[in-house]
Amino acid sequence: xxxxxxxxxxxxxxxxxxxxxxxxxxxxxxxxxxxxxxxxxxxxxxxxxxxxxxxxxxxxxxxxxxxxxxxxxxxxxxxxxxxxxxxxxxxxxxxxxxxxxxxxxxxxxxxxxxxxxxxxxxxxxxxxxxxxxxxxxxxxxxxxxxxxxxxxxxxxxxxxxxxxxxxxxxxxxxxxxxxxxxxxxxxxxxxxxxxxxxxxxxxxxxxxxxxxxxxxxxxxxxxxxxxxxxxxxxxxxxxxxxxxxxxxxxxxxxxxxxxxxxxxxxxxxxxxxxxxxxxxxxxxxxxxxxxxxxxxxxxxxxxxxxxxxxxxxxxx
Amino acid sequence: xxxxxxxxxxxxxxxxxxxxxxxxxxxxxxxxxxxxxxxxxxxxxxxxxxxxxxxxxxxxxxxxxxxxxxxxxxxxxxxxxxxxxxxxxxxxxxxxxxxxxxxxxxxxxxxxxxxxxxxxxxxxxxxxxxxxxxxxxxxxxxxxxxxxxxxxxxxxxxxxxxxxxxxxxxxxxxxxxxxxxxxxxxxxxxxxxxxxxxxxxxxxxxxxxxxxxxxxxxxxxxxxxxxxxxxxxxxxxxxxxxxxxxxxxxxxxxxxxxxxxxxxxxxxxxxxxxxxxxxxxxxxxxxxxxxxxxxxxxxxxxxxxxxxxxxxxxxx
Numbered sequence: 001x002x003x004x005x006x007x008x009x010x011x012x013x014x015x016x017x018x019x020x021x022x023x024x025x026x027x028x029x030x031x032x033x034x035x036x037x038x039x040x041x042x043x044x045x046x047x048x049x050x051x052x053x054x055x056x057x058x059x060x061x062x063x064x065x066x067x068x069x070x071x072x073x074x075x076x077x078x079x080x081x082x083x084x085x086x087x088x089x090x091x092x093x094x095x096x097x098x099x100x101x102x103x104x105x106x107x108x109x110x111x112x113x114x115x116x117x118x119x120x121x122x123x124x125x126x127x128x129x130x131x132x133x134x135x136x137x138x139x140x141x142x143x144x145x146x147x148x149x150x151x152x153x154x155x156x157x158x159x160x161x162x163x164x165x166x167x168x169x170x171x172x173x174x175x176x177x178x179x180x181x182x183x184x185x186x187x188x189x190x191x192x193x194x195x196x197x198x199x200x201x202x203x204x205x206x207x208x209x210x211x212x213x214x215x216x217x218x219x220x221x222x223x224x225x226x227x228x229x230x231x232x233x234x235x236x237x238x239x240x241x242x243x244x245x246x247x248x249x250x251x252x253x254x255x256x257x258x259x260x261x262x263x264x265x266x267x268x269x270x271x272x273x274x275x276x277x278x279x280x281x282x283x284x285x286x287x288x289x290x291x292x293x294x295x296x297x298x299x300x301x302x303x304x305x306x307x308x309x310x311x312x313x314x315x316x
Numbered sequence: 317x318x319x320x321x322x323x324x325x326x327x328x329x330x331x332x333x334x335x336x337x338x339x340x341x342x343x344x345x346x347x348x349x350x351x352x353x354x355x356x357x358x359x360x361x362x363x364x365x366x367x368x369x370x371x372x373x374x375x376x377x378x379x380x381x382x383x384x385x386x387x388x389x390x391x392x393x394x395x396x397x398x399x400x401x402x403x404x405x406x407x408x409x410x411x412x413x414x415x416x417x418x419x420x421x422x423x424x425x426x427x428x429x430x431x432x433x434x435x436x437x438x439x440x441x442x443x444x445x446x447x448x449x450x451x452x453x454x455x456x457x458x459x460x461x462x463x464x465x466x467x468x469x470x471x472x473x474x475x476x477x478x479x480x481x482x483x484x485x486x487x488x489x490x491x492x493x494x495x496x497x498x499x500x501x502x503x504x505x506x507x508x509x510x511x512x513x514x515x516x517x518x519x520x521x522x523x524x525x526x527x528x529x530x531x532x533x534x535x536x537x538x539x540x541x542x543x544x545x546x547x548x549x550x551x552x553x554x555x556x557x558x559x560x561x562x563x564x565x566x567x568x569x570x571x572x573x574x575x576x577x578x579x580x581x582x583x584x585x586x587x588x589x590x591x592x593x594x595x596x597x598x599x600x601x602x603x604x605x606x607x608x609x610x611x612x613x614x615x616x617x618x619x620x621x622x623x624x625x626x627x628x629x630x631x632x
Contacts (some may be wrong), residue, residue: 021525159529159544160522167532167541198514204550206476208524209337213475215531216483225483228475234520 004116005313010094011101011305012177012271013145016230016262017210021158023199025149026177027306032091032313033062035113041085043067044192050092055161061134062088068133069114069122086114096138098181099265104146107134112151112310127151129164139188146265153309155218156310170218172226172307176280178258180249180287182268183297186242189268203233223259223275230260230273243268245290248299252290256283277302294315319352319632320432324425325622326410327417328493328587329461332546333526333579337474339417341465341492343622347421348407348629349378351429355402359383362365366408377450378404381423382451385430385438395437401478402430412454414497415581420462423450428467428626443467445480457506462581469625471534486534487621488542492596494574496565496603497585499613502558507582510554519549539575546576546589561606568606572599593618 015022022283037042043057043066057063066086088110094102103246111130115122128151130160142232148156148166155169210229217226240246240263249270253261253302257279258272270287274280280302291298326348331338347366354360359373359382373379382402389395406428410418427446431438438446444467448458462470464482471485526545533542556562556579565586569577573595574588586603590596598620607614 018524018528021528034327063586068558155531157525159525159541165544167529169532195517197517199409199517199520201511201513201515201550204515204520204523205336207520208527209473209475211524211528212334212337212473215481215528216473216485216535219532219535225475228481234517 001117001315003034003316004113005032005034006109006113006310007313008033008105009150009310011104011146011149012179013101013143014235014263014265016232016236016260017207017214018157019232019235020145022155022211022214023145023149024155024177025153025306025309026100026179026301026303028303029094029100029179029301031093031109033106033113034089035110035111035117036087037082037117038085038087041083043070043085044087045090046087047089048092049090049095053090053092053096055101059137060101061138062090062106062110064248065131065134065136066110066114068130069111072126072130073121080118082118095181097185097196099263099267099269100179100181101146101150103135103138104131104150106217107131108147108150109310110134116312124151125164125166128166151309154305154307157215169215171307172218172221172223174275175305176274176277177303177305178253178272178274178280178284178287179264179269179301179303180284180291181299182244182291183299184244184268186266186268188266190242191239194242195235196238199234206231206233215233226273227259230262230264239263239267242311243270244296245294246270248290249287252286253283258283277304317433317631319350320429321348321350321629322425323627323629324349324421324427325466326627327420327462327465328495328580329417329459330551330579330581332548332552332576333523333530334473335459335548335551336461338471338527338530339461339465339474340471340493340620341469341625342416342495342617344619345410345416345495345617347409347425349422349425349429350402350405351426351433353398353433354403356403357383357399359386359401360403362403363405364408365406367412369406369412371409375453377454378406378422379427380453381447382426382430383448384446385427388442388446389437396434398434402433406593411497413501414495415583415585416495417462417581419451419454419597420447420466423447424463425626426450428433432628440467441480441482444482465536465625467625470621470623473531485531487623488534488539490591491621492590492593493619493621494569494588494590494596494600495580495585495605495617495619496520496600496607497615498560498607499615500560500584502582502584504582506558507555510558511551512554515550522547522549542589543575546578548578552579555579555583559586560612562586563611564606565603568602572602574599588611591621
């Protein structure tokens with residue numbers, strides 16, 4: 001195996017009740033990447049198509065994640081006999097700053113692909129650890145709630161970040177996500193600054209009741225319970241103010257039959273979940289109309305939940 | 317059916333990560349109650365053995381819960397043809413103020429028994445609603461996290477209190493609880509006063525990650541994950557200060573192989589969970605020694621998780 005081409009999916013993090021812990025993997029939105037073995041040691045980004053991103057490996061999220069993997073290999077000589085390095089080509093579709101895991105796709109994609117080329121010396125959990133280094137470069141903190149679903153697929157829960165512990169949750173088979181991405185920029189600093197350091201205990205109780213209910217709903221295939229649990233008393237009231245038309249979007253989505261609606265990651269993308277593709281597509285149409293009327297350009301996507309995570313397109 | 321004798325079980329509420337939402341039902345600790353039909357309308361408490369509690373129905377938790385049920389019957393004539401009232405005998409074993417659901421057992425027992433005598437006009441959820449009225453009398457607030465496991469059995473999650481929504485979670489078959497009840501009094505006002513109104517967001521995140529993990533562990537029969545999730549960053553640091561020897565108890569329990577250890581309800585009882593009865597019994601012995609050395613009297617119990625809830629002992 002000399003070269004691998006992969007699909008690196010977009011992801012939703014901060015799913016309503018599950019701020020910082022619950023994420024899921026998407027299917028129809030994502031980047032493509034080609035990673036190939038190279039006689040030259042180290043990581044070389046040889047091509048970036050679609051977005052203007054840095055080529056220096058130690059300044060590129062895919063590069064940084066890949067370098068973390070190589071570091072681990074260097075200190076564990078028994079893991080592989082391979083002596084060369086890797087070239088990375090990135091065909092970017094997910095816009096950075098969209099809130100659907102653009103940096104996570106690149107970081108997770110790079111380490112997944114290298115692991116495949118080396119005949120899988122690392123576990124999925126270890127790949128998440130490497131990919132978090134990319135997230136640290138992109139977000140300033142090694143968040144795991146996008147890279148976890150990108151690598152594990154389906155719904156994931158980050159139970160602990162130190163030590164890292166990821167739970168792979170079941171997925172409902174008729175569950176579809178609609179994503180609407182208004183083409184506005186929210187600065188990371190702003191989306192952090194609006195969050196309070198402290199929250200009312202009574203809101204915390206409602207939030208963790210809903211996280212428990214969300215996990216139970218996935219296990220029992222209970223769409224109604226899933227819908228009831230998709231509430232956010234903590235973060236949404238603050239961050240939604242940064243997203244124009246959020247309240248209208250949410251009201252419309254729920255009126256059209258969405259199970260829930262919330263901010264994807266730290267925004268500005270908004271996600272909704274629906275039972276069945278039909279409702280998901282109707283919602284996509286209705287929501288994009290709302291932005292059309294306000295002259296804010298928006299992109300919209302409908303996707304099944306991707307239970308596989310990163311996908312191999314071809315191998316040479 | 318004229319008379320029914322039941323076992324009304326003790327319960328653990330506020331299970332570690334699940335303050336105000338997670339509870340479970342015990343098997344070997346509980347009250348007995350006899351409830352019989354009487355030609356006289358209304359509720360009459362005719363006997364209370366074991367504790368000194370009020371006989372006036374509207375001042376007794378079992379009486380108040382039963383009256384709430386009768387009120388609902390009075391406004392829904394189609395539910396039953398029965399025109400009489402009920403006599404209640406209470407054989408109390410669970411000490412009020414113990415933290416293992418003494419008032420909940422009485423309230424839940426009364427409404428469960430009357431519902432049986434009337435051929436079950438009400439659902440379990442409705443019974444929890446009635447029983448909450450008893451809790452309101454006992455605790456000043458209509459808490460549901462003890463009456464829910466008493467009526468549903470096993471582990472329950474109170475997703476919402478208005479409207480009331482209870483989830484019945486799966487139970488691990490080898491799971492045993494050890495309860496140690498130091499014979500001290502903690503005033504409800506004190507156990508409330510130590511709780512902060514606001515909690516750090518970062519602690520909230522850890523707490524809801526653990527609630528999600530706890531529910532996932534029950535579904536996947538993962539004892540290790542259950543153990544990892546049995547943490548309380550919010551309430552225990554405050555309330556444990558009111559319980560002498562708490563830190564020593566917890567340290568000893570975990571050293572002896574407990575999966576987790578926390579405050580039952582608002583204390584002073586402390587619970588531990590173990591895999592298998594043997595560890596649960598060893599822990600029971602070790603913990604009671606700790607209190608013996610401090611001259612605080614303590615009661616201790618070992619119980620399987622009771623998946624049935626209230627049990628019918630006999631029917632006439």
